[in-house]
Amino acid sequence: MKNKLSGFAVPYVVWMALVVVIPILIMAVYSVTTADFDLTGENFTRMGAYVSVFARSFELAIIATLVCLLMGYPMAYLMAKEGPGFQRVAMALIMLPMWMNFLLRTYSWMSILENNGLLNQFFSRIGLIDLVNHIGLALAADPSQYIPITHFQMIGTSGAVVLGMVYNYLPFMILPIYSVIVKLDHSLLEAAHDLGSNNITVFRRVIFPLSLPGVLSGVTMVFVPSVSTFAISRLLGGGTHMMLGDLIEQQFLGGAYDPHLGAAISMVMMVIVVVCMVVMNHFGEGEEQAVML
Amino acid sequence: MAKELIRLRGCSMVFDDVTVLDDINLYINDSEFLTLLGPSGCGKTTTLRIIGGFQTPTSGDILFDGVRINDVPPHKRTINTVFQKYALFPHLNVFENIAFGLRIPKVGPDGKKVRLSEDEIEQRVNEMLEVVNLRGFGSRKVTQLSGGQQQRVAIARALVNRPKVLLLDEPLGALDLKLRKDMQNELKRIQKAMEITFIYVTHDQEEALAMSDTVVVMDGGRIQQIGTPEDIYNEPKNAFVADFIGESNIIDGIMRADGVVEIFNRRFTCLDKGFEKDEPVDVVIRPEDVDIVPEDQGQLKGTVTNVTFKGMQYDIIVDFYGFKWLIQTTDLSPVGSRIGIKIDPDGIHVMKKSQYSGMFGDYSSYSEEYEEIGDVSIEPDEEEPADEE
CATH class of the missing domain: 2.40.50.140 (Nucleic acid-binding proteins)
Known part of the structure; x- marks a missing residue:
């Protein structure tokens, strides 16, 4: 390893110092000071009030990551196994939504999920809502007490938030897994077949373990933005499901103006995320080297 | 007496209108060391892949012990392969690479799945490490091995399943000359000791003459000559x-x-x-x-x-x-x-x-x-x- 930096590295070192290191240091200072910049630990103790926000954020982010993994892995696997024609089309379809504005995409979901949005109109048109009311009426202990529904509540639920996360971040799960599987040495699969494995065993004992590095980076790339998102939870969660991102935003821009508390929350979130990643990478260490091969 | 084990009958292979194999007729005896020899593109590797089950001939039959096996997939053939670039599993250590085939439950004659015990697996893997002179290497990562050692792991991984036939696709191609000579002797010794049919693909005529009982010279997708090394040379x-x-x-x-x-x-x-x-x-x-x-x-x-x-x-x-x-x-x-x-x-x-x-x-x-x-x-x-x- 060369320890001396070459001249070409200087601009990057300066850049990283300016936009990464210094801001983090500023944030760290904010997190341990009061409004008058006196040293205090109060910011962290005050955070106790928001434990439920932390829990909800991590819960929804974990669910969204799992859903992305369950949907993304088979998709990535299929793409890698099919011919180049399918790969090109699938790739274009996966990338296309990413080129559209993030807010536009999320607003579109709002108009789909709203109480009188596209989906509910559709359900009512095909008689699904009437059907539910019929069944509800029939099953109700006291039919006079039964309140018929006019729509399904979709917007403003945790499900809508998870949906928004999955929709926005699924490509970040598919692409790294795909790129690992597509590069797998075909002779390894032949060798596994040759040694007596059927297709399922080949997948279980060769393809899946060797694709874990892709899974790890996919999980990271979905989980980290999910846990800190604020637009998705605000727009699709209807403000009822406050998440860490919303909380932090409120401390800086919202009514609860308190950048010191916001900085402290950000620091804690960062530490938790880093710990999660370190633990995960530790599990995937062996496979990480496999990819380097 | 020599007993016929594998027969290729009129096997042809056509890829995109290109004839890669043209009417191959060949039989291979039990416990024979047979070499497919020819320049690259002569069809020798394709012939091997047909025997291994990785490709199905466009026309013609392949018989194993008198039974047609054209449509039998590789994992159901009692044939194992040593691949050209070894194809060792990078996520497994030496021991687990060799144990890979042993850990797969086999369907016994009564139709029940038979799983080997850990003790038996360990014993057979260690036995194999002994055969290929890699005793004590079990816990090493395959990525830390030299080319010759990886080669021997690949051979052990195939042989531990006690196949009737071992296919070797230019297994020594990546080794330097000295190591290649050593491995030639090693392979010959293993073949004699275990009494397994070896089908060996190479473009190296010296290697073919030195190791084989029978040499099959191929060119342009056809067999040019089949004979003992002496016949072929003289x-x-x-x-x-x-x-x-x-x-x-x-x-x-x-x-x-x-x-x-x-x-x-x-x-x-x-x-x-x-x-x-x-x-x-x-x-x-x-x-x-x-x-x-x-x-x-x-x-x-x-x-x-x-x-x-x-x-x-x-x-x-x-x-x-x-x-x-x-x-x-x-x-x-x-x-x-x-x-x-x-x-x-x-x-x-x-x-x-x-x-x-x-x-x-x-x-x-x-x-x-x-x-x-x-x-x-x-x-x-x-x-x-x-x-x-």
């Missing part, structure tokens, strides 16, 4: 085989009678019979079968045009009436000297004319051609070009 069927196996001078001749062949308007006594009278033939004379004598005693007289010192012998190029021969001799004849040669009847081999006649066995363009002939490891259409400096 009695090549056509100019391609004669040229591919060792060095040969191949000269146009005319068969004047049984045991009499005419080259350069001179009659030579030979041992070959059964040709038409006055039939045009190809005559093979191996460079080591030519005796150099004083000019006035020679059957043919020529001028030395080139001498290369090769350690054990000199390779000299001699011009006979405009046709240049390669002769190997231990006595130095300087460039420009006139010499005579004598050839014993058993040093002459007569072949029928074939599509390869006139293509090989002429050393006129010696200097350029020689490097290519001398180094068997150079293959023009291999992915890795030979280092050019």
Whole structure:
């Protein structure tokens, strides 16, 4: 390893110092000071009030990551196994939504999920809502007490938030897994077949373990933005499901103006995320080297 | 007695209108060491892959123990393969690589799945590590092994399943010369000890001659000759085989009678019979079968045009009436000297004319051609070009 930096590295070192290191240091200072910049630990103790926000954020982010993994892995696997024609089309379809504005995409979901949005109109048109009311009426202990529904509540639920996360971040799960599987040495699969494995065993004992590095980076790339998102939870969660991102935003821009508390929350979130990643990478260490091969 | 194990019957393989294999007929005996030998693109690897089950012939049948196995997938064949680039599993250590096949439940004769116990797996893997001289390497990562060690893991991983047949696809291609020689002996020893049929693919004729019971020479998707190494070397069927196996001078001749062949308007006594009278033939004379004598005693007289010192012998190029021969001799004849040669009847081999006649066995363009002939490891259409400096 060369320890001396070459001249070409200087601009990057300066850049990283300016936009990464210094801001983090500023944030760290904010997190341990009061409004008058006196040293205090109060910011962290005050955070106790928001434990439920932390829990909800991590819960929804974990669910969204799992859903992305369950949907993304088979998709990535299929793409890698099919011919180049399918790969090109699938790739274009996966990338296309990413080129559209993030807010536009999320607003579109709002108009789909709203109480009188596209989906509910559709359900009512095909008689699904009437059907539910019929069944509800029939099953109700006291039919006079039964309140018929006019729509399904979709917007403003945790499900809508998870949906928004999955929709926005699924490509970040598919692409790294795909790129690992597509590069797998075909002779390894032949060798596994040759040694007596059927297709399922080949997948279980060769393809899946060797694709874990892709899974790890996919999980990271979905989980980290999910846990800190604020637009998705605000727009699709209807403000009822406050998440860490919303909380932090409120401390800086919202009514609860308190950048010191916001900085402290950000620091804690960062530490938790880093710990999660370190633990995960530790599990995937062996496979990480496999990819380097 | 030798018992037939595998038979290819009229196997052809066509990829995108290109015929890769053309009517291959071949049988392989139990416990035989058979080598498929030929230049790259000759169809030898495709033949191996058909036997392994990775490809299905476009037409023709493959029989195993008399049963047609065209449609039997690789994991249901009692055949294992050592792949060209080893194909070791990078996420498993040496032990687990070798144990890979053992950990897969096998369907027993009663239709029930049989799973080996951990003890048995451990015992068989360790036994195999012993066989390939890798005792104590079990916990190593395969990525930390040298090429020769990886090679031996690949062999152990295949052999531990006790296959009836082991397929080896240019397994020594990536090793240096010294290691290659060692591994040749090693493989031969393992094959003898375990009494397993080896089907070996190589483009290295020396390797083929040194290791095989039977050599199958292939070119252009066809079998050119099947025989023992001695047969192939001493009695090549056509100019391609004669040229591919060792060095040969191949000269146009005319068969004047049984045991009499005419080259350069001179009659030579030979041992070959059964040709038409006055039939045009190809005559093979191996460079080591030519005796150099004083000019006035020679059957043919020529001028030395080139001498290369090769350690054990000199390779000299001699011009006979405009046709240049390669002769190997231990006595130095300087460039420009006139010499005579004598050839014993058993040093002459007569072949029928074939599509390869006139293509090989002429050393006129010696200097350029020689490097290519001398180094068997150079293959023009291999992915890795030979280092050019």
